[in-house]
Amino acid sequence: MADDRMKQVGAFLARQGILVAFLLFMIGFALANHRFIAIDNVLGVIRSSAILGVMALGVTFVVISGNLDLSVGSMMSFSTIVVLDLHDKLGPALAIPAMFAMTLALGALIGFLVGYLRLNSLIVTLGMLSAIHGLTLTYSGGKNMDIADKAGTWFGGIGRGSVLGIPGPILIFGLLALVLSVTLAKTPFGRKVYAVGGNGTAAIFSGIPRARVVFMTYIISSFCVATAGLLQASRSLGSQNTVGQGLELDVLAAVILGGASLLGGSGTVFKTVIGVLILGFIQNGLLLVGLEFYVQYVVTWVIIILAVWLDVAAKRGRILSPIA
């Protein structure tokens, strides 16, 4: 029976382990550095996680439908550069919709390749990562992009302003999370996303247009990326053409941390938000205790591995198992 209890503990850890680890981590860091749980630090973490978070919301849809999106980081650079450039050429009111249209077009291309042509999403989006990077460099001529008249535009208000004391990025992140959460959990479309990711063949046999559903997940993902690009551009009013580089892994880490399975068919928007916050606090905590910024890259990787392992372990119902 001791064996049984071990298994129960194992199953619990596998399911809730990431939360338990997170709590221990928070307590540890709070003891090490009191600034960690100060209100302004907490708000700061949430605010700086918001851009990553907005991207993770969209990728949640893609992952639940059983695919991957590794192009979001490079696509975010593209959106940022484009909107900054168009800001000076067309003015902000036209630049924003134009940038959204261009980003959505990229999403539609990926959605077409993965959904309708049924190409492997890993290959398609990995290729897009590099193709969009090239596109961004071509577009910007390799230069960084800056808004000429930083003082005279309302554009910065989106990323820098606040409503009722809530910073703009947090507000937009929160609103988008709410809308997408309801979309996924409560609408027929959301149900179809789960069905397509859970068993694509059965979904087709049930009259669900699998290709269209997959296409739509990439549209949603690129919409979120465009929003993230807008926030980034508006916050900094100028940007390198590599701002989003590497973010795809952080986004994926957040989504998996939240418990979405890479096999598709499970996950929720709410859990992804939790995953985003966990990641944000861990990275912030490491900085506060004085670790090099670059250590974060290694830590993020370790967290991904941990999360994937726990995901598999939860499926097996135990931490270590001889059978899959």
Added chain:
Amino acid sequence: MSVHDQKPALRLEGIVKTFPGVRALDGVSFSVLPGEVHALMGENGAGKSTLMKVLGGLHQPNEGKIFMGDEPVVMGSPMDAKAKGVVFIHQELSLAEELSVAENIYLGELPRKSFGRVDWDRLYADSGAILKRLNCGFGPRTLVGDLSIANMQMVEIARALTVDAKAVIFDEPTASLTDAEKVVLFEVIADLRAQGVGIIYISHRMEEIFRISDRITVLRDGAYRGTLNTAETDEDEVTRLMIGRSLDMSRNAEHVETGDVALEVRGLSCGKLFQDVSFEVREGEVVGFYGLVGAGRTEIAETLFGLRTPSAGKILLKGKEVSIHSPMDAIAHGISLVPEDRKTQGLVLGMNCRDNITLPQVGDLTAGPFVSDGAEIAIFDQYRDRLDIKTPNWRQQVGNLSGGNQQKIVIGKWLSMHPEVLIVDEPTRGIDIGSKSEIHNLIRELAKSGYAVIVISSEMPEVMRVSDRVIAMYNGKLMRSFTADEVTEDNLVQAISGLSENGKVA
């Protein structure tokens, strides 16, 4: 020889196994003697597979013990159980489709040469020998993914023959086998039995149980109900022990007034799969399609449902020609298909029961932009009651239901669409005899209320029981059509083997 004086090869005592919300086994004892075929029977969800999973090391019991001889043993894992001589052939296939037949047979224990290199020659030779023993029509190098479901089952069985088994568990092995393949399987079982291996055999098919078993143990709702000597009992007694009442299994004798032609198919062809198929189904009529596996029946159904594109021919619904390019089109035209393979085609196993049933119509069950919980639950409740689906509640993942209850979910899913043309492909595969007769009655009832129904089945009694008309297929062609009065076992067998009435191959 009396089997009763022998020591059991395996004995389970007082096994209790619970899952969240379910007491699947409630103190069950069971034993199998060397050289006997012991049948395990019970309704869907009675706990048969769970008991065997405990024996096979897949589940650890909450209470109870397992003995081999006089020794108590613990089956820590499936590999552990296999090493102890307990071989489990599963209800659901578990093969690696990308690997060859030989690799699947010896999965995890490939023969090795020096430096851990795989000894391919020996692998192919050994597995070839096993396949020969099973009379399989395919070689060890074939990819498993290219095999039919029936042949995959044979590979699963071949796995059992690689170790020195003390007990072999067959969990519904014949659910997707043809009659010829069944004969081979029964020979294999007889072989094993003669070698002193204890066989545990789970099936819902009475005729098989009485053909091959020595004893029958019946479970009901997770409890042991009794063990009978096959020679001293009959189907009726077993049925009553299983479900508490007798059943009427007679063939269809009622004549329903049929209405207008609901579905008409003219000269339909799909490449090599089937050619020049013409038939019609009227409102209120059940048409049975009988034939061997590979005769093209499933392919016709898939074409009608928009999953395949016909190369020639017309489909008419209520006299109007329609073009069906996708399952969505088919559903919009009022066609439903209960597919052949519930696990890959019928269900999203990780989804709950309710969501699976309402999946094809979830777009219509809305209140404003949102899915209406109430409407969904109402549909689930209705079909749970009508089909007697055993599940703690609608939130249960379909993957956790017993095989038969999973099948009922698929049937419920398509009945709830209120189709005008209902196509069911092997509707009662893995379903217990009580529910089977319920489903047969349901099909008759649906027809009576005006539905046009097509039943595809490889079980002759089923086809004869539900159909008003039986169409026999052979090799992609319609051979003959019989009315319920004309059809006999003999002329059906003749028609599906490609023999015309005068004995010539057509």
